[in-house]
Amino acid sequence: xxxxxxxxxxxxxxxxxKKQAQQAAEEAARxxAAEEAARxxxxxxxxxxxxIEEAQKxxxxxAAKRKAALEAEAAAEAEKIRQRGEAMAAAMRxxxxxxxxxxxxxxxGDSLSKIAKEQLGDAKRWPEIYELNKALIxxxxxxxHPGQELKLPE
Numbered sequence: 001x002x003x004x005x006x007x008x009x010x011x012x013x014x015x016x017x018k019k020q021a022q023q024a025a026e027e028a029a030r031x032x033a034a035e036e037a038a039r040x041x042x043x044x045x046x047x048x049x050x051x052i053e054e055a056q057k058x059x060x061x062x063a064a065k066r067k068a069a070l071e072a073e074a075a076a077e078a079e080k081i082r083q084r085g086e087a088m089a090a091a092m093r094x095x096x097x098x099x100x101x102x103x104x105x106x107x108x109g110d111s112l113s114k115i116a117k118e119q120l121g122d123a124k125r126w127p128e129i130y131e132l133n134k135a136l137i138x139x140x141x142x143x144x145h146p147g148q149e150l151k152l153p154e
Contacts, residue, residue: 102154104149106145106147110146111126120152120153125153132152133148136150137150
């Protein structure tokens with residue numbers, strides 16, 4: 001092997017080494033570019049995930065606010081219904097009381113005029129009591145007996 005062959009062999013080796021170095025540099029550049037693209041993609045995905053989580057959090061907060069508002073509204077409506085029910089029950093009790101005929105049980109020493117004065121506020125209304133209770137009292141309005149239950153006019 002001559003000098004020329006050595007020089008050509010050396011040159012060929014250098015070119016081959018240069019080619020390999022260039023390929024290695026290109027591969028490293030491709031790898032770096034792929035890694036950079038992957039890093040950017042991870043960042044984008046992380047940002048999207050963060051945005052999704054924030055949106056979910058806002059949606060949950062809104063849902064909780066709506067739920068609380070609906071519960072408050074339902075509680076207020078229930079309270080109104082309860083109050084109306086109580087008012088109706090009171091009105092019904094009052095109507096029942098008013099519908100019941102008022103009565104009075106005769107005590108010793110009572111007279112129709114005394115009962116009219118105490119229960120009706122006017123002694124002169126004793127004939128009304130007598131008329132309502134004529135069947136029980138009989139023909140003599142002065143003859144009432146303790147224990148008799150007399151109906152009173154309105």
